[in-house]
Amino acid sequence: MTTTPPASAPPKPGDSLSRDAVLVAALALIDRKGVAGFSVRDLARDLGVYPTALYWHVPGRNALIAGAVAMALGDLKPARRPTDWAAGVRALFRRYRKAVRAHPAIAPVLGAQLVSNESMPPELVEHMLMLLERAGFSGDRLRHAYNTLVAGMVGFVTLELAPLPEEDPEGWATAHRQRMQDVDARQCPTLAREMPHLARGAFVVRASSGVDQPLDQSFEFWTETVIQGLAAMRERSAP
């Protein structure tokens, strides 16, 4: 169990396998094909090895994904001590988004599969708890504020970077655009009126992923909303 998490030896193609080399290659493959399109056999092909060779280093496909995600989140480092809790939250949200944007294909796993718990560095949890304690939360309300903070950090980015169906992406996109054009203006007047605005960068309405069309301003708005909300909840707190 002496796994060395930092690890990042360049994946020399010649020499023998190692857990880390396998995970690095797995992350690279996921980056290219997406989690859904990621296959053990493809990975083995990339490594020039029989598929079953991987099972010596890693228990199975799930562990490959969890390990690759952990690798991607390894960059998410503690950062320097923030001036106040709000600044800390702002910096944390930005760092998290940046780390995921470096490997957007892992986004669908992050919030949506419990396996990803395994990939989140404990230091990150510690950091969030510390920020919230400094904000004045404790006991049960600390837990609720913490859950709020995690949902806030992960939720938006998961939605923003949600991938198109891998089957026929541009076919799906044009079909969805059509669906949105066809919305009944009498039943949905506001939607119909705001359509030009929304088509380019609004959840549900858009036909593109945040990888191609980042929602930077909405993300800032979101971050401030969570911070303001927590600030308000803090004052409601029972001592």
Next chain:
Amino acid sequence: MTTTPPASAPPKPGDSLSRDAVLVAALALIDRKGVAGFSVRDLARDLGVYPTALYWHVPGRNALIAGAVAMALGDLKPARRPTDWAAGVRALFRRYRKAVRAHPAIAPVLGAQLVSNESMPPELVEHMLMLLERAGFSGDRLRHAYNTLVAGMVGFVTLELAPLPEEDPEGWATAHRQRMQDVDARQCPTLAREMPHLARGAFVVRASSGVDQPLDQSFEFWTETVIQGLAAMRERSAP
């Protein structure tokens, strides 16, 4: 294109197929096996038909999932006119969570895959825009507030209902509990101290899904945080 979205004829096993019957059966199978474990061949078996027969009614596996999700979200109905925008948001969040809790297996698709855009009723989008306009948002800030509201509605529930790995759930759970016990108390003092609190119902720390261990209070806290946050952002708005 005269599909009847309400549709809910009981899936008579004897007579011939229909798009709706196929989707109802697909949703039922997803409920049982999860989206990852859902297979076209299993569905065909359930319907007593050759796998390829389904391709007459539906273009493929993706469409089956999207259709099933749309079916599940069909229950999410407009509800009565709210007294004020905040009450509207509160009611909306509750209704959404309730609808997803009725079919928790669809949660991983909802925020994390763009296909789910296809499954969201346009009336829902309209309703959200209306609430935010009433709150005083317009133009670009309306879009940001809307994205915030969608992320707020979907984000928490997606995290809460994230499924365990289908491979070996209880094996994973005990392993994760161990991982959390083994956290270094010197490096993560707050986490170590709050562990008893957090183990039962905190994201990342927990080893169970929200299906078994609902996070009701955290969800309420989350909802109020988003509402308070939006209220604060509203006052910052440029006219």
Next chain:
DNA sequence: ACCTGAACACCGTTCAAGT
């Protein structure tokens, strides 16, 4: 119009065997 049936190109994982 709706379904059968065979076929294709894949999967993840097992287990015994090699070195």
Next chain:
DNA sequence: ACCTGAACACCGTTCAAGT
């Protein structure tokens, strides 16, 4: 200790054929 190689029980989707 680490990898090969064959084998098992699956996949989603195609296309021609039936009725």
